[in-house]
Amino acid sequence: MDGVHSLRINGGCMWAHSTALHVDGPGRIVVSGVDLRSNGDAALVVRNTDSLTVTGCMLGKSGDSWPTVPAAKLEGGRSVLINGCTFDAFGPGIVIAEKMKHFSITSNVFQPSPFEPITDNSAATANQIIANNLSSKTEPAKAE
Secondary structure, eight states: OOOOSEEEEESSEEEOSSOSEEEESSSEEEEESOEEEESSSOSEEEEEOSEEEEESOEEEESSSSOTTOOSEEEOOOSOEEEESOEEOSSSOOEEEOTTOOEEEEESOEEOSBSSOSEEEOOOTTOEEEEESOBOOBOOOOOOO
16 A cells, blocks of 8 residues: 555455555555455565554464564554454564554464564664563474
C-alpha cells in the first residue's frame, strides 16, 4: 500500500509468497481479524504510515522453511499499534527498527518457539509500550 486516506480491512486471509501487507505511504489503516501469512519476507512490513492499527490478527508463515524471516517488521510510521494478535512458531515474531518512534505492542500471543518474540532496536528516546505479551522459549528442533 503506497498511500490511502483511510482504509479498513476486516476479516479474511492475505497470503503471499513475499509480503502479505506492505505499508509504505501516508494514511490511516485499521486491520482486524485477518490471517496475514507469507514466506520469503515478513507477513507485515511497515515502512511509513500516519496511523496503523492491527488487532485480533494471526501473523506468520506457511511453514518452517524460512526460520530467519520475522512475522512482522516495523521500520517506520508515525503511529503503530499491534494488539491482541497471535504469532506462529515458525520464526521471529516482531522486529522493530531504529526509526520507530511511536508504537505500542501489547497483549499479543507468541506461540512457544526457539525464536525471539520481539526484538526492539528502536532508539532509547522512542515513545513505546511493549507490555503484557505472552511467549515462551523452546529448545531448537534437533536435526535428524
